[in-house]
Amino acid sequence: MAVPQKKAIALMSGGLDSALAAALTRRLGFEVVGLHLATGFCTGKGRCDTVLAQALALGIPVRLLDVAEEYLEVVKRPRFGRGQGMNPCLDCRIFMVRKAGELLEAEGASFVVTGEVLGQRPMSQHLPALELVARESGLGERLVRPLSGRLLGPTFPERMGWVRREDWLDLQGRSRKRQMELAQAWGIPAYTPPGGGCCLLLERAYAKRLRDLIREKGVDALTKEDFALLRYGRHFRLGPKVRVVVGRDELENAALLALAGGHTLLAFPDVPGPVALVVGEAGEEELRLAAELAARYSDAPAGAPVRVLAQRDGQTRELWVTPWPKDDPRLRRLRIDR
Numbered sequence: 001m002a003v004p005q006k007k008a009i010a011l012m013s014g015g016l017d018s019a020l021a022a023a024l025t026r027r028l029g030f031e032v033v034g035l036h037l038a039t040g041f042c043t044g045k046g047r048c049d050t051v052l053a054q055a056l057a058l059g060i061p062v063r064l065l066d067v068a069e070e071y072l073e074v075v076k077r078p079r080f081g082r083g084q085g086m087n088p089c090l091d092c093r094i095f096m097v098r099k100a101g102e103l104l105e106a107e108g109a110s111f112v113v114t115g116e117v118l119g120q121r122p123m124s125q126h127l128p129a130l131e132l133v134a135r136e137s138g139l140g141e142r143l144v145r146p147l148s149g150r151l152l153g154p155t156f157p158e159r160m161g162w163v164r165r166e167d168w169l170d171l172q173g174r175s176r177k178r179q180m181e182l183a184q185a186w187g188i189p190a191y192t193p194p195g196g197g198c199c200l201l202l203e204r205a206y207a208k209r210l211r212d213l214i215r216e217k218g219v220d221a222l223t224k225e226d227f228a229l230l231r232y233g234r235h236f237r238l239g240p241k242v243r244v245v246v247g248r249d250e251l252e253n254a255a256l257l258a259l260a261g262g263h264t265l266l267a268f269p270d271v272p273g274p275v276a277l278v279v280g281e282a283g284e285e286e287l288r289l290a291a292e293l294a295a296r297y298s299d300a301p302a303g304a305p306v307r308v309l310a311q312r313d314g315q316t317r318e319l320w321v322t323p324w325p326k327d328d329p330r331l332r333r334l335r336i337d338r
């Protein structure tokens with residue numbers, strides 16, 4: 001790298017801590033460019049919008065980078081384990097920091113900033129975990145956590161004499177009180193909620209669906225289309241290789257329609273009803289079961305036969321089925337993500 005520049009890349013998740021870390025770095029006189037990595041596992045609670053609003057308020061440019069394809073490998077084969085859901089937080093942190101590190105030269109920046117706070121998260125923010133991320137990402141002292149910097153090892157900007165140790169903060173633990181005060185004082189706009197509520201991999205239902213699919217197909221066979229389908233609907237298992245996914249609202253119905261390729265699409269032409277997908281090679285009996293199950297979520301009157309269209313590969317079949325009762329015990333038994 002040429003002459004080190006007083007410039008940092010700040011990873012910005014849309015959360016408060018990463019925005020504060022970027023803000024503090026800026027306040028210490030560094031040029032800062034924000035970086036948001038879109039992994040495909042955001043819950044869709046406006047993270048990108050939030051990052052843009054935060055960057056605007058801080059007066060810094062921000063890069064949005066789609067890393068969804070590469071990130072699937074992190075989710076499939078984490079080296080350092082998972083949290084309570086399917087969240088591979090340590091591998092995820094390493095991946096993100098490494099990605100930011102890869103951009104240092106192109107951006108003319110000297111170090112990477114994250115919003116990690118010592119002791120805030122049990123899996124990924126205790127001291128050995130923070131050290132592991134610095135080591136495994138290859139960034140070492142060029143990875144800076146300004147919010148806890150006083151409590152951590154020396155960093156590149158300190159060695160260069162650009163900042164003093166006491167310029168960093170000494171935040172520690174799970175309390176958000178000081179962060180909230182700083183956000184107000186520094187004019188950081190609305191941020192996504194703390195505690196990782198924006199990561200699908202933390203969600204219990206999503207984790208159940210993913211574990212179930214790994215049992216069915218094995219991790220190597222999982223595709224990005226598989227992961228996309230896991231985002232939506234209620235999931236039921238009808239056989240070792242057959243699932244049915246039933247949309248819960250208009251948005252999910254639209255998403256399932258878009259993902260219908262290669263699956264059997266069930267639709268209700270005569271009554272308001274969900275979009276459902278039968279995933280896998282369903283036999284005659286499984287197809288009928290799927291239609292009866294999906295019909296339970298339609299507006300068809302109880303006990304009355306209803307017409308279902310089953311479409312696949314340009315072929316359409318018509319089935320007449322009787323919807324399962326709303327409290328049919330099979331619903332609970334077959335549900336993957338209850």
Ligand code: SF4
Nearest residue numbers: 087088089092196199
């Ligand atoms: S909660 Fe999700 S986004 Fe956050 S570190 Fe863990 S895996 Fe990554």
